[in-house]
Amino acid sequence: MAAERTETVKVALGERGYDILIGHGLLARAGAEIAARLPGVRAAIVTDENVAPRHLPALIASLEAAGIAATPIVLPAGEKTKSFAFLQEAVDKILAARLERGDVVIAAGGGVIGDLAGFAAGIVRRGMNFVQVPTSLLAQVDSSVGGKTGINTAHGKNLVGVFQQPRLVLADTDVLDTLSEREFRAGYAEVAKYGLIDRPEFFAFLERNWREVFAGGPARVAAIAESCRAKAEVVARDEFETGDRALLNLGHTFGHALEAATGYDGSRLVHGEGVAIGMALAHRFSARMNLASPDDAARVEAHLVAVGLPWRVSDIPGELPDAERLLGYIAQDKKVSRGALTFILTRGIGRCFIARDVPASEVLSFLREHLGG
Amino acid sequence: MAAERTETVKVALGERGYDILIGHGLLARAGAEIAARLPGVRAAIVTDENVAPRHLPALIASLEAAGIAATPIVLPAGEKTKSFAFLQEAVDKILAARLERGDVVIAAGGGVIGDLAGFAAGIVRRGMNFVQVPTSLLAQVDSSVGGKTGINTAHGKNLVGVFQQPRLVLADTDVLDTLSEREFRAGYAEVAKYGLIDRPEFFAFLERNWREVFAGGPARVAAIAESCRAKAEVVARDEFETGDRALLNLGHTFGHALEAATGYDGSRLVHGEGVAIGMALAHRFSARMNLASPDDAARVEAHLVAVGLPWRVSDIPGELPDAERLLGYIAQDKKVSRGALTFILTRGIGRCFIARDVPASEVLSFLREHLGG
Numbered sequence: 001m002a003a004e005r006t007e008t009v010k011v012a013l014g015e016r017g018y019d020i021l022i023g024h025g026l027l028a029r030a031g032a033e034i035a036a037r038l039p040g041v042r043a044a045i046v047t048d049e050n051v052a053p054r055h056l057p058a059l060i061a062s063l064e065a066a067g068i069a070a071t072p073i074v075l076p077a078g079e080k081t082k083s084f085a086f087l088q089e090a091v092d093k094i095l096a097a098r099l100e101r102g103d104v105v106i107a108a109g110g111g112v113i114g115d116l117a118g119f120a121a122g123i124v125r126r127g128m129n130f131v132q133v134p135t136s137l138l139a140q141v142d143s144s145v146g147g148k149t150g151i152n153t154a155h156g157k158n159l160v161g162v163f164q165q166p167r168l169v170l171a172d173t174d175v176l177d178t179l180s181e182r183e184f185r186a187g188y189a190e191v192a193k194y195g196l197i198d199r200p201e202f203f204a205f206l207e208r209n210w211r212e213v214f215a216g217g218p219a220r221v222a223a224i225a226e227s228c229r230a231k232a233e234v235v236a237r238d239e240f241e242t243g244d245r246a247l248l249n250l251g252h253t254f255g256h257a258l259e260a261a262t263g264y265d266g267s268r269l270v271h272g273e274g275v276a277i278g279m280a281l282a283h284r285f286s287a288r289m290n291l292a293s294p295d296d297a298a299r300v301e302a303h304l305v306a307v308g309l310p311w312r313v314s315d316i317p318g319e320l321p322d323a324e325r326l327l328g329y330i331a332q333d334k335k336v337s338r339g340a341l342t343f344i345l346t347r348g349i350g351r352c353f354i355a356r357d358v359p360a361s362e363v364l365s366f367l368r369e370h371l372g373g
Numbered sequence: 374m375a376a377e378r379t380e381t382v383k384v385a386l387g388e389r390g391y392d393i394l395i396g397h398g399l400l401a402r403a404g405a406e407i408a409a410r411l412p413g414v415r416a417a418i419v420t421d422e423n424v425a426p427r428h429l430p431a432l433i434a435s436l437e438a439a440g441i442a443a444t445p446i447v448l449p450a451g452e453k454t455k456s457f458a459f460l461q462e463a464v465d466k467i468l469a470a471r472l473e474r475g476d477v478v479i480a481a482g483g484g485v486i487g488d489l490a491g492f493a494a495g496i497v498r499r500g501m502n503f504v505q506v507p508t509s510l511l512a513q514v515d516s517s518v519g520g521k522t523g524i525n526t527a528h529g530k531n532l533v534g535v536f537q538q539p540r541l542v543l544a545d546t547d548v549l550d551t552l553s554e555r556e557f558r559a560g561y562a563e564v565a566k567y568g569l570i571d572r573p574e575f576f577a578f579l580e581r582n583w584r585e586v587f588a589g590g591p592a593r594v595a596a597i598a599e600s601c602r603a604k605a606e607v608v609a610r611d612e613f614e615t616g617d618r619a620l621l622n623l624g625h626t627f628g629h630a631l632e633a634a635t636g637y638d639g640s641r642l643v644h645g646e647g648v649a650i651g652m653a654l655a656h657r658f659s660a661r662m663n664l665a666s667p668d669d670a671a672r673v674e675a676h677l678v679a680v681g682l683p684w685r686v687s688d689i690p691g692e693l694p695d696a697e698r699l700l701g702y703i704a705q706d707k708k709v710s711r712g713a714l715t716f717i718l719t720r721g722i723g724r725c726f727i728a729r730d731v732p733a734s735e736v737l738s739f740l741r742e743h744l745g746g
Contacts, residue, residue: 084457084461088457091526091533092526092527092528095526095528095529095532095533096528119496122535123492123496123533123534123535124532124533125532125533126521126523126534126535126536126613126614127535127536127613148499150499153464153465153468154465155465155468155469156468159468159497159498160464160468160496160497160498161496161499162495162496162499162500162535163499163500240499240500241499
């Protein structure tokens with residue numbers, strides 16, 4: 001039975017708390033699960049041109065079978081959709097469908113769609129119901145948990161958005177079979193991240209079982225559920241990112257800077273790959289600052305190599321800006337507090353911490369060494 | 374002493390609670406009041422081309438004297454500024470000033486600027502600090518209290534926005550002397566509204582003392598403070614407008630429809646005037662539905678006439694759409710719940726209530742009668 005294999009992770013946020021269901025066949029059950037929690041709603045489904053042909057008919061059929069009328073809003077695929085222009089388009093189409101505050105916006109797609117649709121749901125009528133149906137591994141383990149939404153601007157990634165918790169997340173692990181190897185690997189970087197932050201046993205599990213996670217089956221469901229649990233615990237402690245939640249940014253400060261440096265060109269670097277390189281750099285930088293053993297950095301690098309993820313700046317194809325320019329991207333990243341550089345560093349595998357007042361000069365000389373490759 | 378005349382209204386919203394200061398000379402004290410509550414911040418001041426020449430230099434000087442560096446963002450005046458385009462402009466300029474999450478966005482202006490700047494503060498870095506310096510009577514008694522922000526779209530007014538509570542509101546009653554008579558009167562409609570909702574003694578006070586409220590002095594401070602107190606009490610009971618807060622929409626369902634019908638052309642009808650006509654219509658419609666005495670409707674109309682506010686649809690200059698079209702505007706207004714029309718109706722002066730399931734046919738025939746004038 002498909003239902004037997006469904007795991008439920010509860011995100012404990014009081015009256016904003018919600019369930020994440022993880023398992024097989026959830027797309028087909030979406031209508032019933034939503035109708036049980038939000039009786040009588042109508043829906044807008046925000047999705048993209050890649051996901052729509054694969055999953056939209058099944059999702060609409062599932063909703064209609066549960067009596068939920070749904071208006072599809074299909075946007076272009078890719079990071080560039082996280083813009084003011086497409087936010088406005090999504091908002092206009094939700095309003096044109098005459099949805100009310102009690103109706104639901106469903107995000108069916110990867111992180112881009114989740115971030116954009118969640119932002120739209122958060123601002124139409126000052127907040128509608130929101131449900132996530134994440135279709136990428138990255139979205140299932142990261143962006144669908146925690147309520148952060150947003151768009152990019154010329155000043156940087158994710159600098160504009162709201163906190164908008166979903167009412168339900170349906171992570172159908174079967175839909176991941178339609179992803180390319182590269183997409184799956186990129187999402188896997190975030191899975192490994194949870195082990196590296198504070199779950200050393202989980203990282204060891206992944207070192208042993210990553211092939212089965214990639215292949216599908218119980219190890220995949222277990223790894224996704226453990227990732228959601230890890231993120232949900234941090235989010236429950238710190239919903240609005242005033243403290244501990246910053247740990248989730250492991251690898252993201254370097255990663256975002258590299259994404260910006262490549263002009264968010266997904267053919268060169270996608271988000272998860274940036275995070276992979278960023279995690280390797282964070283561990284290597286921690287070793288350089290005598291916070292952790294170089295052996296731990298080497299272990300992280302070895303695992304990234306094993307699964308086929310990039311781990312060095314030189315793994316990125318094409319030209320990159322110099323170290324000074326990269327530091328500028330880091331300084332404009334949102335994880336800056338009153339001018340001091342804040343990084344997630346580590347004392348070893350699963351022992352990350354928030355390092356404030358990291359000297360820019362140390363980061364600069366570190367970047368100079370690593371831009372050589 | 375100016376300080377002696379300052380009234381403080383506390384908005385009780387737990388950790389999102391804040392003070393509204395009402396009185397003379399508050400613009401000159403803005404820097405000190407903000408620095409006392411938000412030490413070490415930098416600021417962006419969002420204002421408009423009308424307000425900037427009158428008040429911006431004094432506000433910047435006050436901030437600088439308190440050690441707060443401020444970047445002014447001056448937008449065109451008028452309702453059309455409440456758009457996606459100007460939201461994006463404000464957001465871009467706040468980011469260009471490199472303000473961080475702990476810095477502050479100050480809205481110095483009327484309701485348009487407050488709604489737009491509050492929306493921007495709510496979405497830049499997923500929520501910055503926000504301070505209101507309302508410069509119109511309408512903004513002092515209405516939009517600066519309660520945390521609603523938003524913009525207009527082709528689908529209607531205020532359909533897109535967030536709830537973003539300010540950290541502080543500084544209502545300098547002296548700045549109201551720079552308003553035109555028409556602007557002051559439009560704001561006064563909202564003052565009278567609080568009496569009509571649930572404060573019959575306050576409405577009687579206004580009937581006796583409205584001339585002194587218009588002239589300035591203690592009656593003005595008292596009326597503004599009572600209005601803020603009235604709104605703050607409703608907001609504290611129902612921050613996210615799931616119940617009682619809808620009472621504040623007295624006059625607004627008809628009013629918004631009339632504003633939409635005039636294409637938001639302020640030369641024909643400004644918001645407060647729409648609310649004035651809307652309140653008169655709500656009382657007259659309540660009488661027609663045998664909920665209240667026609668004498669109460671007549672008393673409301675007489676007060677609006679006395680202060681020089683419009684009270685009939687025929688007081689609006691120019692052509693208006695027919696009753697069916699107006700009903701269409703009402704149906705698209707955000708105070709619609711699952712297709713049923715919701716209005717704020719009354720059982721008498723100060724006895725308003727939320728009427729759900731008002732038959733559209735009754736509204737339509739009522740509008741037909743009143744469009745004749």
